[in-house]
Amino acid sequence: MPTVSIITITYNAERFLERTIQSVLAQQVSDFEYIIIDGASKDGTLDIIKRYESHITTWISEPDKGLYDAMNKGLHLAKGEYVWFMNAGDELHDPQTLSNLLTRINATQADVYYSDALFVEEDGSPVGLRSQITPHTLPHNLTWQDMALGMKVCHQAFVARKAIAPDYPTNNLSADLDWEIRCLKAAKKIEFLPFVLCKYLIGGLSVQQHRRSLIDRFKVLVTHFGFLPTVRNHIKILLRAKRFEKQ
Template sequence: MPILSIITVTYNAERFLERTIRSLLANQPGDEVEYLIIDGHSKDGTLGIVRNYEKHISRWVSEPDRGLYDAMNKGQQLATGDYVWFMNAGDELYDATTISNLLNQIRTNPADVYYSDALFVDDTGQSLGLRSRITPHTLPHHLTWRDMAMGMKVCHQAFIARRSLAPDFWVENLSADIDWEIRCLKAARKVVWLDFILCKYLVGGLSVQRHRQSLADRFKVLATHFGTATALWNHARILARAVRFRFAR
């Protein structure tokens, strides 16, 4: 049985998928790592790329789905590793030592959740800076679920959870990744901050493309976990923080 399941969700991702696959292959993953691709029945050249790299892919499926988080649920259900890590099309492992560093941590410092900072990149692969420095989201080194009261502290691609405690994603909610992280943290007995960067995160995902709905859905998530009154107050604080951060730069 593999230790780590890396899951890539795709839909019409021919422009970016190869970048993700090559970053994985640069790490020379062995039997301890499985790689799954969950495709939403792409109509472009995505499946051609998948077939070109098929010998490096543990399992892939291509079929219609109900969106990103439905596909992520499918990937999680098909995974067999002890840990799940979502690395979607266009995202990359940070460098060629990432997997060996992570597996060493898992062997020597077993935990339920591992997390780190993420390097933001644009669609050309150009670095934009670390998430903790170019956004208002400072990264605590002792993370708990209560740290999520004002939004997502950890980029989803920099958050790895033990599969046995990872819940299903809230399919209809564009901020389901926040909910998933909170639920993982609530269930976790031990959470470990990694002092190396796990990923390069391609900016401009679904929550950016549908920003207004994402904000409304984020409120639903935070109200579910922290209560409606607290969520209202914290959203006012989030707005004030964003304004301060913008004018401080």
């Protein structure tokens, strides 16, 4: 059984998929499996997958019910002790990233590992660390209660033990927030990593459908924190955003 399952979700991702695959292949260890779940792409995505097929443990291409349905497929196929989602366009930060992660896993056996994420443009140029260019400061002793004001950790910088990882709700654009909260609730040990896990390509699905993602985020937070606390916290979120814009 591999220690880590790296899972990539794709749909019409020919512009960005290769950079993701190459970042996985650049890793200097072999204790992982690589899974690609494609939603029956109509562009050149499958050509890219087939070009690297010998380096991919498992891949499927079939219609799905959206991003989080595809992520559930990847989760169900994963054989690793830990799962790590790295979607098309995102990258492992550097060739030592997985080796560094495995060193920590072997040493501490935590249920969740997390770090900062480097935001990058479409051409790969760096924008900055998420904790520095967004209002989301990154606590070094993360708990699920820290998510009351939104998603503290970028999804691609969050690695969870598969045994505690639930399915994603498939009808909510903030399903990754819900998933992280549920993982944190179930985790007995959570560890901050002092190195960056990923490069995150800005402009994903939730950005493209921003208004609905905000409504869905509200629903997720109500589920975990209650209605009135979530209303109060959203006032804090708005005030925080305004303060951050003035900096």
